[in-house]
Amino acid sequence: MTIEEPSKSSESVAFTHEAPRRNCFVRQRYVLASLGFMGYFLIGCLRNCINITVLSMVRWNNTETNVTDAVNSTVGKSEGFDWSSDQEGLFLGSYFYGYICTSILGGWLGNKFGFPIVFGLPVFISALLSIATPIAAYTSFPLVIACRVVIGLVQGLAVSAYQCCWSSWAPPLERSILNSIALSGVPFGIGFVYPFAGYVSETLGWEAVFYILGGVTVGWSVVWILIVSDSPRTNRCITAAEVAYIENSIGFTLKDMQSQxxxxxxxxxxxxxxxxxxxxxxxxxxxxxxxxxxxxxxxxxxxxxxxxxxxxxxxxxxxxxxxxxxxxxxxxxxxxxxxxxxxxxxxxxxxxxxxxxxxxxxxxxxxxxxxxxxxxxxxxxxxxxxxxxxxxxxxxxxxxxxxxxxxxxxxxxxxxxxxxxxxxxxxxxxxxxxxxxxxxxxxxxxxxxxxxxxxxxxxxxxxxxxxxxxKKVSEEETEINLKQKSAHSDDEC
Structure with missing residues (x-):
C-alpha cells in the first residue's frame, strides 16, 4: 500500500483560523501520540516515585520493620518522619483514593470540552502538588495525605480525558500504534522512576525527586498547551492533506462528536x-x-x-x-x-x-x-x-x-x-x-x-x-458521507 497525500480532497479543507500553514513533514497525529507518551510517562513517575522515596522519608526501626543492616546502611536513615506502619501504608495508597473517583468525569469532560485542556490542566496541577509534597510532608501528615489524594483526583481526570483524542485524531487502521505509543509511557515511567528516585534520594535528598519531576512536568504542560489542538482542523502545524485523510477515514468531526x-x-x-x-x-x-x-x-x-x-x-x-x-x-x-x-x-x-x-x-x-x-x-x-x-x-x-x-x-x-x-x-x-x-x-x-x-x-x-x-445523521447526510468516503478510500497520509 503506497502512501499518498490526498491532494484533491485537501483543496476543500477549510480551517478555523487564518494563520499561514507550514509545510510540516511530521504527521501531527504522531506528534500528539508522542506528547501523550511524555504525559503518561510523567504521570507514571509522579504516581510511583513514592514507592522509593518512602525509604528515605520514613525513620526505619529494625525491630519493627525487619530491615537488614545492609539495607539500612545503604539507605542511611537515622532521620526521617516517625510514621507508623499504618501511616506509611496510607501514604502509599492515598493516591488511589482520589484516582478512582474521577475517571468517569474525566471521560465525560474530555468528550464535551475537548481533551487538550482536560488532560493538560490536571497534569499541570499535579505537577504543582508534587513540588508542594515535601512542604506538606514537613507540615503535617494529614496535609501530605490530602496532597496525594488530590494528585490522584486530577490525574484520574487526565487519564480518561486523553482517550477522547483518538475519536477525532486516529484513523481506524492506525489506532493500535497511536494508542500504544501514548499508553506505553506508563510502563516506561515505572521502569525509569525506580532507579532515578533511588539515585536522586541518595545524592540530593528525597525532596529533590518531587522538585525535579514536578518541574519537568510543568515544562511539559506548557508545551502541551501550546502545540496540541482538540481536532486536526484547528491545528496550526498540520497539512491540509493530513486533515483530509484523518477526517475522511474517521467519518465525523469534533463538532459532530460534541453534538451527540x-x-x-x-x-x-x-x-x-x-x-x-x-x-x-x-x-x-x-x-x-x-x-x-x-x-x-x-x-x-x-x-x-x-x-x-x-x-x-x-x-x-x-x-x-x-x-x-x-x-x-x-x-x-x-x-x-x-x-x-x-x-x-x-x-x-x-x-x-x-x-x-x-x-x-x-x-x-x-x-x-x-x-x-x-x-x-x-x-x-x-x-x-x-x-x-x-x-x-x-x-x-x-x-x-x-x-x-x-x-x-x-x-x-x-x-x-x-x-x-x-x-x-x-x-x-x-x-x-x-x-x-x-x-x-x-x-x-x-x-x-x-x-x-x-x-x-x-x-x-x-x-x-x-x-x-x-453518528446520528439524516439519510441525505449519510448518502453524501458514503460517497465522499468511497472517493477517498485509497488515500493515505
Missing amino acids: DVPWGAIMKSRSVWAIFVAHFCDNWSGYTFNAILPTFMSKIFNFNVFQSGAVMTAPYIAQFGVSILAGYITDAARKRKWIRTSVARKVNTIIALSFLNIFMITACYCATDSTTAVVLFGVGVALRGCIFSAHLSSLVDIAPMYAGVIFGISNTIASIPGFLGPLTAGFVIPDKTSISQWQTMFWINGAFGFFGSIFFFCFGSGVERNWAK
Whole structure:
C-alpha cells in the first residue's frame, strides 16, 4: 500500500483560523501520540516515585520493620518522619483514593470540552502538588495525605480525558500504534522512576525527586498547551492533506462528536463494552498485584535487598515499553494488509497480555531454588503485558470512537478497584512471607483472574463499531458521507 497525500480532497479543507500553514513533514497525529507518551510517562513517575522515596522519608526501626543492616546502611536513615506502619501504608495508597473517583468525569469532560485542556490542566496541577509534597510532608501528615489524594483526583481526570483524542485524531487502521505509543509511557515511567528516585534520594535528598519531576512536568504542560489542538482542523502545524485523510477515514468531526448525547443505557447494556470492563479489571488485578508484591517476593524468597528488588522491576517495564510499540506496529500492519480482522487482533493481543503474563509468573514462582530463572521468567511475563495497549484498550475506540473517553472512564474506575483489593488479598493469602506454597497460591489466584479475563474478552469482545455508537445523521447526510468516503478510500497520509 503506497502512501499518498490526498491532494484533491485537501483543496476543500477549510480551517478555523487564518494563520499561514507550514509545510510540516511530521504527521501531527504522531506528534500528539508522542506528547501523550511524555504525559503518561510523567504521570507514571509522579504516581510511583513514592514507592522509593518512602525509604528515605520514613525513620526505619529494625525491630519493627525487619530491615537488614545492609539495607539500612545503604539507605542511611537515622532521620526521617516517625510514621507508623499504618501511616506509611496510607501514604502509599492515598493516591488511589482520589484516582478512582474521577475517571468517569474525566471521560465525560474530555468528550464535551475537548481533551487538550482536560488532560493538560490536571497534569499541570499535579505537577504543582508534587513540588508542594515535601512542604506538606514537613507540615503535617494529614496535609501530605490530602496532597496525594488530590494528585490522584486530577490525574484520574487526565487519564480518561486523553482517550477522547483518538475519536477525532486516529484513523481506524492506525489506532493500535497511536494508542500504544501514548499508553506505553506508563510502563516506561515505572521502569525509569525506580532507579532515578533511588539515585536522586541518595545524592540530593528525597525532596529533590518531587522538585525535579514536578518541574519537568510543568515544562511539559506548557508545551502541551501550546502545540496540541482538540481536532486536526484547528491545528496550526498540520497539512491540509493530513486533515483530509484523518477526517475522511474517521467519518465525523469534533463538532459532530460534541453534538451527540452520550447513550449511557446502550453503553451499559453492550456485551462488547462489558468485555472491555472485565478484561481491564482482570488485567489490572494481575498488573497492580504483581507490581505490589514482586519486590517482597524477591526479598523474602531470594533474600534480595530493597534496591535489588527495585532493580528487578526496572528492566521488565522498559521491555514492556518496547513490546507495546512493536505489538501496535505489527497489529496495524496486519490489519492494513487484511491478514487479520480487527476483532481477532484485539482478542489475540488480550490473550497474550493476560494469559501469557500469568503463565510465566506461575512458572517462575515454582523456581524458588533458582533466582536467575525466576527473574528471567518474571521479566518475560511483564514484558508481554505490553500487548495490552493493542488489545482491549484499543477496542474501546473501535466499537465506539465518539464515546471512547466515557467508556474508558467507566472501565478505568472499575479497573482501579484491584489497586486496593489485590494487595489486600495478598496480605490474607500470604501471612508467612517466607512460605513458597502461600506465594504459589497467590500467583494462581492472579492467574485465575488473567485467564478468566482473556476468555471473557475472547467470547464477547469486538473490534467493530456498534450501531448505537454511530453518528446520528439524516439519510441525505449519510448518502453524501458514503460517497465522499468511497472517493477517498485509497488515500493515505
